[in-house]
Amino acid sequence: MPSEHRLHPTSVVLGFVTWVRNLAVPGAAMLVTGGAAGWDLQTIVGLALLPAALLSLGRYLTFRYRYDPGELVIRSGLFFRNERHIPYERIQNLDARQGVAHRVLRVVMVRVETGGGSEPEAVMNALPWPAVHEMRQRVFASRAQPDPAGEPGPREGQAAEAAPAAERPRELLLLTPADLVICGLIRNRGVVLLGAFVGAAYESGIVDRYVSRFVPAVEPFRDAVGETLKGVVTRGELPLASLAALLGFGLAAGVVLLALSVGWAFVRLGGFRLSLRGDDLSMEYGLLDRVASTVPRRRIQAIGVQRGLIHRWTGRVSVRVETAAGVAEEEGADTRRTWMAPVLRSADLREFLAALLPGFDLAGVAWEGVAPGARGRASRQALLLAAVPCVPCVVWPGWWSAVVPPLMVLWALVAAHQRVKHLGWAESGGAVCFRRGWLWRTVSVVPTSRIQVVSTHESPFDRRTRMARVRVDTAGASDETFRVSIPFLERHVAGHLRERLASLSASSG
Amino acid sequence: MLVRAMNDDQSSQPAGPPTGEPGAAAPSFEPPIAGGQGEVAPPMSQSGLSDGVERRLDPRVIDLHRLVGWIGTASTALLLTTGLVPTLLLAPPVVSAGVTALAVAIVAAMAWLTRRWPVLAHRHASYIVDAGGLEIRRGVIWRAVINVPRSRVQHTDVSQGPLERRFGLGTLSTFTAGTDYAQVRLHGLDRDTALQIRDHLLMKHQSDAV
Numbered sequence: 001m002p003s004e005h006r007l008h009p010t011s012v013v014l015g016f017v018t019w020v021r022n023l024a025v026p027g028a029a030m031l032v033t034g035g036a037a038g039w040d041l042q043t044i045v046g047l048a049l050l051p052a053a054l055l056s057l058g059r060y061l062t063f064r065y066r067y068d069p070g071e072l073v074i075r076s077g078l079f080f081r082n083e084r085h086i087p088y089e090r091i092q093n094l095d096a097r098q099g100v101a102h103r104v105l106r107v108v109m110v111r112v113e114t115g116g117g118s119e120p121e122a123v124m125n126a127l128p129w130p131a132v133h134e135m136r137q138r139v140f141a142s143r144a145q146p147d148p149a150g151e152p153g154p155r156e157g158q159a160a161e162a163a164p165a166a167e168r169p170r171e172l173l174l175l176t177p178a179d180l181v182i183c184g185l186i187r188n189r190g191v192v193l194l195g196a197f198v199g200a201a202y203e204s205g206i207v208d209r210y211v212s213r214f215v216p217a218v219e220p221f222r223d224a225v226g227e228t229l230k231g232v233v234t235r236g237e238l239p240l241a242s243l244a245a246l247l248g249f250g251l252a253a254g255v256v257l258l259a260l261s262v263g264w265a266f267v268r269l270g271g272f273r274l275s276l277r278g279d280d281l282s283m284e285y286g287l288l289d290r291v292a293s294t295v296p297r298r299r300i301q302a303i304g305v306q307r308g309l310i311h312r313w314t315g316r317v318s319v320r321v322e323t324a325a326g327v328a329e330e331e332g333a334d335t336r337r338t339w340m341a342p343v344l345r346s347a348d349l350r351e352f353l354a355a356l357l358p359g360f361d362l363a364g365v366a367w368e369g370v371a372p373g374a375r376g377r378a379s380r381q382a383l384l385l386a387a388v389p390c391v392p393c394v395v396w397p398g399w400w401s402a403v404v405p406p407l408m409v410l411w412a413l414v415a416a417h418q419r420v421k422h423l424g425w426a427e428s429g430g431a432v433c434f435r436r437g438w439l440w441r442t443v444s445v446v447p448t449s450r451i452q453v454v455s456t457h458e459s460p461f462d463r464r465t466r467m468a469r470v471r472v473d474t475a476g477a478s479d480e481t482f483r484v485s486i487p488f489l490e491r492h493v494a495g496h497l498r499e500r501l502a503s504l505s506a507s508s509g
Numbered sequence: 510m511l512v513r514a515m516n517d518d519q520s521s522q523p524a525g526p527p528t529g530e531p532g533a534a535a536p537s538f539e540p541p542i543a544g545g546q547g548e549v550a551p552p553m554s555q556s557g558l559s560d561g562v563e564r565r566l567d568p569r570v571i572d573l574h575r576l577v578g579w580i581g582t583a584s585t586a587l588l589l590t591t592g593l594v595p596t597l598l599l600a601p602p603v604v605s606a607g608v609t610a611l612a613v614a615i616v617a618a619m620a621w622l623t624r625r626w627p628v629l630a631h632r633h634a635s636y637i638v639d640a641g642g643l644e645i646r647r648g649v650i651w652r653a654v655i656n657v658p659r660s661r662v663q664h665t666d667v668s669q670g671p672l673e674r675r676f677g678l679g680t681l682s683t684f685t686a687g688t689d690y691a692q693v694r695l696h697g698l699d700r701d702t703a704l705q706i707r708d709h710l711l712m713k714h715q716s717d718a719v
Binding site: 456458475502506507 | 641652654657659
């Protein structure tokens with residue numbers, strides 16, 4: 001009978017800390033309101049924290065796991081007893097996370113994830129490092145994975161101790177601080193952070209308490225801004241000094257937001273390292289909350305490569321990957337399972353994609369264009385869209401009626417032309433590729449073995465111009481980046497592509 | 510690929526205007542695409558359904574959709590009438606005339622659609638079953654051809670609503686691991702045909718291809 005293991009004793013404290021953190025915001029609210037109602041601190045502590053302590057102690061005492069020949073068995077619960085059997089080959093990922101508290105206590109929170117659903121099958125908070133290594137070894141033994149001999153080192157890419165296995169880990173990507181700065185600029189999470197901060201401040205009552213101090217300073221400023229803007233819009237004045245001041249203030253605010261974004265990137269993705277071991281891609285990242293997770297290569301459903309303006313100015317691309325593991329549930333969801341390369345040098349893209357998809361060569365893809373009539377159709381669509389802001393210009397005439405419509409028409413024509421110019425598709429090398437976008441360029445790559453359903457669609461406008469749209473459905477195409485929906489194809493081309501993809505997926509079962 | 514076939518079967522159901530006789534169809538397959546020009550189909554094999562012939566849906570589905578349409582039209586007419594009565598009593602003549610005209614127009618449009626649309630939809634709907642999988646064509650204004658490879662079928666459903674049961678029809682739902690097409694439905698099949706297609710799709714199912 002395999003021996004049963006328990007969680008590390010510190011899990012009592014960690015579980016308690018997690019509970020307290022979850023209760024922090026309602027607890028603070030209770031403090032603020034309860035203080036007014038005359039409750040004292042001890043009552044509140046007793047009400048909120050005592051059950052949390054009891055629960056985490058109970059969990060520590062009743063949680064047990066063991067390694068059976070083919071599966072991991074987890075038993076937990078005192079009143080409601082639960083025994084969970086997880087076969088090793090169904091385990092796709094053993095996520096190892098360390099918050100600040102975990103690092104101080106030298107333990108790890110492990111999440112066992114299988115191929116479906118949004119919740120991990122088991123969360124073990126916390127285990128010591130030797131137990132984590134043993135788990136990785138036993139679970140991934142069938143894949144002949146070498147095990148990291150020691151703890152993952154600090155970020156600067158120090159070598160893991162040599163594993164005595166046949167397959168050495170191959171490092172695919174290591175983000176430098178410059179890369180992180182670029183990543184922060186691209187993701188631009190500063191606005192979100194600021195919004196969250198303002199929201200939290202408002203909820204906890206800080207704003208109410210301090211607004212009386214700010215209001216005398218803010219009011220005249222707000223009035224001045226309002227006056228200036230009203231003057232520009234309604235009377236056409238251009239007070240240069242005020243506008244320059246406004247612009248300066250806007251720029252300063254923008255710089256602050258950018259700094260916040262870069263800071264976020266460092267905290268969230270600091271020390272990003274991606275390596276390939278056998279068929280598994282291992283990712284490690286995070287400055288405060290350290291995450292180490294694994295994605296099997298064969299679970300990759302689709303790959304999305306993105307290039308925006310900032311990407312182009314800095315010579316980088318972003319690569320995201322959709323796996324069959326379900327939707328991640330937290331705020332940083334898109335950094336958790338789908339980011340393979342937040343930023344990557346464009347020159348390295350070809351080799352990187354070849355590592356993700358063996359046998360795929362980006363440079364060898366024979367891109368094909370869309371039907372010749374696509375430009376006309378795209379222009380008509382764009383002009384229709386451009387007509388929308390022109391309507392108020394006609395209804396309420398003013399100086400803008402002479403400026404806005406020509407600008408919109410020009411923009412529509414240019415955008416349509418560029419859009420069609422950058423549309424392309426290809427079916428080669430065991431994958432379907434689709435590229436689109438002018439300012440924000442996206443390339444989706446779907447391996448033929450991952451295609452689920454292929455369909456062609458004809459709208460009435462398509463029928464008039466003898467075109468069709470081809471859609472390729474995959475598992476987990478939740479994000480637009482991974483969708484393959486090729487418009488403006490000639491009808492016979494669309495039909496051939498559909499039949500070819502269908503027969504390829506039928507034979508690659 | 511598409512193979513146009515003559516109907517070897519001795520069932521005499523023409524593939525044209527519906528006759529609405531349940532049970533007139535042969536125990537196996539619906540008649541192939543009208544026109545019948547082109548090569549003759551090879552003799553039906555044991556699993557004769559999966560021969561890549563493009564087939565129409567069962568003509569009884571037209572009556573089913575018409576029945577649903579008439580029910581809808583009747584309920585709309587009833588609703589509008591109950592709404593009209595207070596208008597006629599209270600509103601000035603011009604308004605009540607306009608509203609009555611609008612109500613009559615709506616009901617007339619629905620009645621016309623109920624007569625016309627199921628025939629159109631049936632004419633533009635077909636399916637092909639072959640060794641590779643299932644291909645469905647449907648849509649009158651927005652047309653689609655949906656191809657479900659056999660190796661991608663996770664599981665299938667054959668279901669019957671109460672009205673479908675009355676006409677002896679069934680709906681085949683194929684479930685895949687996709688997102689937009691996680692479930693692909695094929696309405697208006699004879700129930701036995703649906704069961705045969707289901708059996709064909711689920712044979713020799715190996716890896717889950719996800």
